[in-house]
Amino acid sequence: NKVLLETRFNNKTIRIVHGDITEENVDAIVNAANEYLKHGGGVAGAIVRKGGYVIQEESDKIGYVPTGSAAITGAGKLPAKFVIHAVGPVWKDGKSGEDEKLESAVFSSLKIADEKKLKSISFPAISAGIFGFPKERCAKILIETAVKFLEQNPNTTIEEIRFCLFDEPTLNAFVNEFSTRF
Numbered sequence: 001n002k003v004l005l006e007t008r009f010n011n012k013t014i015r016i017v018h019g020d021i022t023e024e025n026v027d028a029i030v031n032a033a034n035e036y037l038k039h040g041g042g043v044a045g046a047i048v049r050k051g052g053y054v055i056q057e058e059s060d061k062i063g064y065v066p067t068g069s070a071a072i073t074g075a076g077k078l079p080a081k082f083v084i085h086a087v088g089p090v091w092k093d094g095k096s097g098e099d100e101k102l103e104s105a106v107f108s109s110l111k112i113a114d115e116k117k118l119k120s121i122s123f124p125a126i127s128a129g130i131f132g133f134p135k136e137r138c139a140k141i142l143i144e145t146a147v148k149f150l151e152q153n154p155n156t157t158i159e160e161i162r163f164c165l166f167d168e169p170t171l172n173a174f175v176n177e178f179s180t181r182f
């Protein structure tokens with residue numbers, strides 16, 4: 001996968017990457033999951049197809065994960081060590097707590113990675129696919145939440161936070177947001 005942009009923030013690295021998250025060589029990749037952890041399409045489908053059905057089986061043992069939170073499983077045959085299943089909101093009208101739920105899903109994922117003492121984590125554009133969240137707004141929330149987490153947790157084990165974007169429009173939204181901020 002190709003690193004397009006990077007910055008140092010509070011002694012940590014934040015990167016914008018173009019490519020397939022299942023190929024990310026990090027401690028944990030984040031899955032854009034639903035509350036039942038039934039990994040059908042999108043990133044979730046790709047993760048189970050490439051990582052193996054063991055990821056679905058481990059997810060089934062967890063069962064239900066409410067929107068705005070996250071849970072962790074192994075990563076099967078993927079290069080990553082773990083998959084953190086983050087449940088973002090389904091986009092409704094932007095006035096139904098979608099922003100807060102997306103922020104909370106990202107923050108929970110980072111907290112789990114920190115608790116597991118992981119060093120690197122890669123996020124897809126949670127909610128910005130099948131769940132219909134506007135891409136620019138997703139980019140803003142994901143990047144802002146990463147920054148907020150690093151500010152609030154200066155002693156975190158996390159050294160690198162990556163945003164791995166697959167399609168061109170989503171990649172552009174992240175590049176724009178990142179370039180205005182850093």
Ligand code: AR6
Pocket residue numbers: 019020021022032033034038039040041042043044045046088124125126127128129130131132133164165166167170
């Ligand atoms: N690597 C990185 N990003 C990807 C990949 C990939 N291999 N494949 C797709 N994307 P989505 P959501 C991008 O729909 O909106 C599933 O059925 C995609 O272009 O995966 O949170 C789950 O089980 C988009 O920008 O997640 C849930 O039911 C982004 O990943 C539901 O979809 C997120 O798209 C979750 O929907």
